[in-house]
Amino acid sequence: MAQKFWTDDVTELLRVRDGFRLSEVDPAATPGTAADKKAGQAELARSAQELRELQEKLFAQSRVGARERVLVVLQAMDAAGKGGIVNHVFAQLEPYGLALAAFKAPSEEERAHDFLWRIEPRVPGPGLIGLFDRSHYEDVLIQRVRGFAPPEEIERRYGAITDFEQRIADDGVRIVKIMLHVSPEEQAARLLDRLGDPEKHWKYNAGDVDERVLWPAYMDAFQLAIERSHAPHAPWFVVPANSKWYARAAVQRIVITELQRLNPSWPAVDFDVAAERARVESTLDLSWPTRSGS
Amino acid sequence: MAQKFWTDDVTELLRVRDGFRLSEVDPAATPGTAADKKAGQAELARSAQELRELQEKLFAQSRVGARERVLVVLQAMDAAGKGGIVNHVFAQLEPYGLALAAFKAPSEEERAHDFLWRIEPRVPGPGLIGLFDRSHYEDVLIQRVRGFAPPEEIERRYGAITDFEQRIADDGVRIVKIMLHVSPEEQAARLLDRLGDPEKHWKYNAGDVDERVLWPAYMDAFQLAIERSHAPHAPWFVVPANSKWYARAAVQRIVITELQRLNPSWPAVDFDVAAERARVESTLDLSWPTRSGS
Numbered sequence: 001m002a003q004k005f006w007t008d009d010v011t012e013l014l015r016v017r018d019g020f021r022l023s024e025v026d027p028a029a030t031p032g033t034a035a036d037k038k039a040g041q042a043e044l045a046r047s048a049q050e051l052r053e054l055q056e057k058l059f060a061q062s063r064v065g066a067r068e069r070v071l072v073v074l075q076a077m078d079a080a081g082k083g084g085i086v087n088h089v090f091a092q093l094e095p096y097g098l099a100l101a102a103f104k105a106p107s108e109e110e111r112a113h114d115f116l117w118r119i120e121p122r123v124p125g126p127g128l129i130g131l132f133d134r135s136h137y138e139d140v141l142i143q144r145v146r147g148f149a150p151p152e153e154i155e156r157r158y159g160a161i162t163d164f165e166q167r168i169a170d171d172g173v174r175i176v177k178i179m180l181h182v183s184p185e186e187q188a189a190r191l192l193d194r195l196g197d198p199e200k201h202w203k204y205n206a207g208d209v210d211e212r213v214l215w216p217a218y219m220d221a222f223q224l225a226i227e228r229s230h231a232p233h234a235p236w237f238v239v240p241a242n243s244k245w246y247a248r249a250a251v252q253r254i255v256i257t258e259l260q261r262l263n264p265s266w267p268a269v270d271f272d273v274a275a276e277r278a279r280v281e282s283t284l285d286l287s288w289p290t291r292s293g294s
Numbered sequence: 295m296a297q298k299f300w301t302d303d304v305t306e307l308l309r310v311r312d313g314f315r316l317s318e319v320d321p322a323a324t325p326g327t328a329a330d331k332k333a334g335q336a337e338l339a340r341s342a343q344e345l346r347e348l349q350e351k352l353f354a355q356s357r358v359g360a361r362e363r364v365l366v367v368l369q370a371m372d373a374a375g376k377g378g379i380v381n382h383v384f385a386q387l388e389p390y391g392l393a394l395a396a397f398k399a400p401s402e403e404e405r406a407h408d409f410l411w412r413i414e415p416r417v418p419g420p421g422l423i424g425l426f427d428r429s430h431y432e433d434v435l436i437q438r439v440r441g442f443a444p445p446e447e448i449e450r451r452y453g454a455i456t457d458f459e460q461r462i463a464d465d466g467v468r469i470v471k472i473m474l475h476v477s478p479e480e481q482a483a484r485l486l487d488r489l490g491d492p493e494k495h496w497k498y499n500a501g502d503v504d505e506r507v508l509w510p511a512y513m514d515a516f517q518l519a520i521e522r523s524h525a526p527h528a529p530w531f532v533v534p535a536n537s538k539w540y541a542r543a544a545v546q547r548i549v550i551t552e553l554q555r556l557n558p559s560w561p562a563v564d565f566d567v568a569a570e571r572a573r574v575e576s577t578l579d580l581s582w583p584t585r586s587g588s
Contacts, residue, residue, distance in 0.1 A: 277489045
């Protein structure tokens with residue numbers, strides 16, 4: 001790599017600040033880089049090792065009591081590329097260190113409880129990187145747009161969400177909230193692509209079009225959810241996602257950066273290394289009835 | 295690749311048959327290939343795409359009702375390379391298609407139930423590839439060697455295991471049981487390696503040496519468990535594992551072969567593709583208040 005892929009700190013460019021306007025974000029842009037698809041894919045592969053090493057340290061230190069962990073909340077319109085983020089970024093993690101939770105439409109039992117009832121048990125444990133594929137934000141997005149809950153209940157939820165996120169952050173959860181932002185034209189192209197390829201038919205959901213026609217209402221709901229819930233301990237990042245290669249490289253870099261802030265380290269152990277070595281060595285001379293070494 | 299990595303059908307070479315003797319398996323051998331570490335690592339990378347495609351089809355067809363799935367049971371002595379199999383073979387799968395279950399020493403609640411009580415809920419659902427990292431076989435391995443259960447209870451368990459495996463196989467679970475087989479000399483080398491590297495200290499478990507000195511009893515318990523439970527619907531494969539590159543490539547090939555036998559296919563969908571395309575196209579002209587395409 002003669003040239004650096006990131007020419008600027010992409011995490012700062014994409015981080016939501018006071019006064020944020022979703023309508024001013026261009027889904028086709030690629031902030032922080034002047035590179036192309038090929039370079040983006042190379043960057044994604046190149047940084048996998050960096051991501052894994054940070055994850056392994058985070059996991060290792062939890063074995064001796066550290067409580068830090070990461071929760072990535074992923075929200076987007078349909079066909080915006082959530083699946084690709086899972087399969088190309090989070091698939092780079094060691095399986096034991098990843099806690100994946102996909103939240104579908106709530107079941108009857110889930111609807112009978114407060115909206116956070118099904119969320120709380122899925123908060124990742126110490127040492128893990130959790131990914132919420134959709135989340136408690138559905139309860140102020142589709143539920144608002146569709147009127148599944150009355151306005152005063154939706155209003156109550158913004159406060160409940162910020163209380164909830166403050167509480168888990170205090171317990172050692174580093175929260176990273178990401179909106180993948182595609183344009184409606186790009187969404188249409190992707191839906192048509194799925195319909196044009198029999199190997200992708202199973203990914204097509206007729207219900208996606210019902211939500212698609214409510215696009216402006218969804219954008220308003222995203223705007224409101226983001227401005228009501230962004231905070232230093234629970235930042236939002238809005239990632240332009242018309243270019244899949246850009247969105248993947250950007251999400252990878254955001255996760256790496258948050259892991260670096262946690263600064264995990266190889267843990268010191270509480271056993272006597274020399275004594276353990278002597279114990280293992282004392283068992284070397286035993287004769288075993290196997291053919292090993294033949 | 296000018297030369298084929300596998301010169302023979304490795305899955306047939308490693309499959310347990312009547313009359314199997316664990317003591318005749320050389321943990322340092324590499325049956326089915328004459329290649330070396332470098333070629334083994336290349337083979338592992340090369341076949342990732344084949345594995346993923348089969349997995350994706352298996353997952354896709356389950357969305358329209360197919361019940362097939364795969365359960366890989368992984369057993370081994372400590373430091374035999376289970377973690378490496380997870381991180382280098384199963385990490386190649388799409389995260390949503392993998393159901394990972396690690397069975398540690400049973401909790402007090404688990405001990406209060408039948409030994410299969412904690413196993414049953416972890417059997418993978420349709421479309422998934424499940425991995426049991428340790429399993430119900432611990433209940434006839436460490437439990438036998440350590441005398442944690444009386445002989446008549448251990449004896450009962452062999453029958454309970456074969457009944458259980460027959461039942462889930464009848465429900466569409468393709469069972470693949472794998473023993474990673476290292477020599478005691480190789481285990482000692484790996485334990486000393488962990489003790490010699492501060493970045494690996496956290497992986498060292500002093501209890502492993504307590505089990506290590508019982509090696510012959512463990513080999514007897516493995517022999518017995520394997521001969522009592524291998525069956526056409528629930529085969530055992532004993533994989534020589536002194537060479538990590540060999541064990542990983544062999545396990546990958548075993549899983550690919552079992553997936554090929556299931557022969558998953560892209561599912562036919564029940565919606566009208568042309569009508570859906572027309573629905574999407576009818577929404578193309580709507581004007582959206584975004585800056586996309588700018």
